[in-house]
Amino acid sequence: MTRGDLPTIAVMPFSNLSGDPEQEFFADGLAEDIITTLSKLSGLRVIARNSSFIYKGRVADVRDVARQLGVRHVLEGSVRRSGSRIRISVQLINGRSGSPIWAERYDRTIEDIFAVQDEITLVLATELQVSLTEGEQARLQYTTTSNVEAWTQWVQGLSYYRQAVTKENCGRALPHWEKALALDPDSAALNGMLGLLHYVDARFGWWDARETALHKARSYADKALELDSESAVAFTTSSLVLLLEGRFDEAAAHARKAVELAPGSADAASFASFVFASSGLPEKAIVYSERATKLSPKYPGYYLGHLGHAYRLAGHFENAIAAFKAYEARNPGFGLVDLVIAYCQSGHPDLAEQTATRLLSRHPDFTIRRWASTQIRHDPTQLEAEKAALRSSGLPPGDETAHETTSART
Template identity: 40%
Template sequence: MTTQSKLAVILHADVVGSTALVHKDERIAHERMQGAFRRFSDVISSHGGVVHELRGDALVAEFGRVSDAVSATLAFQLDNRTENESLTDDIRPEVRVGIALGEVVIADNTVTGPGVVLAQRIEQLAEAGGLCISAAIHEAVPRRLPVEFKSLGDQSVKGFDELVRVYSVSKRNEKGAPEPGDPVYSDDRETKSPPPTTALPDWPSIAVLPFSNLSGDPDQEYFADGMTEDIITGLSRFRSLSVVARNSTFAYKGMSPDIRKVARDLGVRYVLEGSVRRGGERIRITGQLIDGETGNHLWAERYDRVLEDIFAVQDEVTEEIVAAIAPEISDVERERAQRKPLGNLDAWGLYQRGLAAYYSSTEEGLKSAIEQFDTVNEIDPTFAPAFAMAAGARWRYVMHFEPDDRGEHLSQALEKAYKAIGLDPRDPIGLYHAGHVHSMLGQHDVAISKSEEAIALNPNDAFSRYFLGSALHAAGRSEDAIPHIDHAMRLSPRDVWLTGMLTSRAFVLFDLERYDEAFGWAQRARLSPNPRSMTFAIWTAVLMKLGRQEEARAALKDLLAHAPGMSCAKYRENPFGGPEAMGRLVDTLREAGLPE
């Protein structure tokens, strides 16, 4: 028996009042219900869907794209209405449909799992001849489809702990007017009226309040205001964040407002506040990131500096605050997405789930990330970050686990990275993933160029700095790589990529034969969260070079436990650090006992 588990667009349909129809005339009722579902099955197939189950009064189907599932349903409902109107009696099977996005298990053409259950529960909220969808489906319906939506609000759904937002859907004609007999619904994605002040947005958004001047010197106001403005500008370079403009936040200058009210008034999820205090030739700057819904502090930091050059201090601290905020928000967003049921996630939430799998750095995690990012791309083909991360998951899978089909993975990674760049040329994420793939293909000049383009778009993005360092190392420019890797770690010292940064730093020093220095960096990498196979490889090699053979062989066991089947041959194919550096690493690992 073949079993497959995945995230899918699921359609569930049944006949309303089927028992009552059967009581009127069992033979005719069954014939007409079967006829309706045969016609629905044909429409589903013509729209690229797959029917997994077809029972007497119910149907379950799977689609690759949200638009196909919605279009197929509305086409069938129109056809079924016409068919029923042609009948002279009242045995008229009316079908209601629910569509949801969720995890499913497919075994021998039978589909089960939370996604099926959610679609069925949502279907039960639809009217006869109607269609209801989950929030994730609503978010992914292309604006070009001639459809109308009506929000049914947050619904309590059996089997799911959290409320599920549900929408009903109907078709309109090409001029935008309702089809005859269709209910008129409004698409609340296009509403011009402001949202209720109690509702916070689904997309991560932030307001930076004016930093307070605690110096007792009015002349220092310019410094506090300058810090605030520079932070707003810096955060605006992160395409994953929506940042409230200066004019809106400076209305709070000199006030001590309730942060949760500020978040509601400005419609943001997060608020950054801070202060500046100068004493003599020293200055202290503090910053706090606050959850706009709960008021909880998510991050806080204090920066003490000597004022040799006040503008240099302003630039340095601004850079560090900006670089720290984006990863903190990303962490919270991933946790938020993990807590939500799949049916209640929009494209951003599904993307965050993919990131959680991606950052696990395990083989299964990266495989899952590839699948989840690809699913987001299918339901929303305009979501650039998901294409970029689909590229990133592929090249990382190749780098750390050396699959047999590495060439195909890298080809797909490059294609998806450039798709992301085409969709959003101002987002560096596609550029630095493209650069890394070019580096793995030995195209070092292109790799360095793409990483430099990414930095130009956002100088505060730690990933771009790190990937430039990696590209320089792979090109044989080890000394040039060090300041960029160090800059990345300074920008984001608690980054989810920190293990990779530490590993790269250790590898560069190993390549430069500075083994005593490499030992400290490799040890930090090994003890950090989610060490990779390359982390254990470099740790093993450094121990060998320092003459600590017994410890090296123990480290090699850790490597093989993390990546079973790893060999000298597979590492030789790994482009990390370039062929010469990798060759020296492989020679040392062979001495430690790594199988050929």
């Protein structure tokens, strides 16, 4: 069975019926956990959170949602929390007819939330007739943490991280995840995600010195792998850390493993694309990026950044230009550096200079040195050629002695 023949589902954001806006993260976290667990199954295609959650707060016909996301089934749900009690209602719907297939209401204590998640995902796998390979039955269980207080801190941090990977959002997520890990130090997912934050810090120079941040990222990634050798999050984080360490073959192997462990995860595929492109394998990176966009039809803008990155490093400049223009249209100011390079390397110096002017109007403190310090290339001559392209387009080289930081998606 090809991925195109697999049963398909979109898990919609759960409604918060608690009457307390502060509990919104709780409902979001529950839906995201179900998506994450289902994405581990090779016999199911589950739409990524960043696509299904665009409908949050909107009234939409489930048949229209199914058509727009290209799925046959939709899961809707609601959460009502009162003190230590929770009521979770879920309904699996036929996306073509709008008819319910299965519905259930769970009235439990908050401590039972993980058992409820496991029951929901198991019923979904059964109702959708998902073929489970050896080992996937165990993966179907929720594994982030078994500590309710840790889970609450985890989803609070996740609510910031999912907004956008910026210094501010990551800085707000960090203390929540540190509190979560203190409550459950044996969680592979929590170690992995903390490692991811410190990888971003090591790359973009947000908080700690680079070597300090890299050491923290490596420690968390190693701990995550030690705790769970089948954690996709652990392998994704490890692949990115290995990339920063210049261990390209190992980075690609770990990125590939992450996708194998979570074949339905758009994020795992998109990060794998970035790792493969930076490791000198841009053609394979294109395959992973295209996979990510199929898993998440309403994908976030930075997926286009990863796709354009792969196209450009593979020498497919027209495709790269189209991807970066689309990225910048969605997220004004982002993707412009790569667009300057792509224009220059494809023989359009006038367009490169125009884009460079636009880049400086958006980011007046931009320097080539600052940008280059965040880049990772298997072939260092590639980066030198890119720096030359930026210089020829009139962008400032930067002070060689200055300590500079940058944003994640300039």
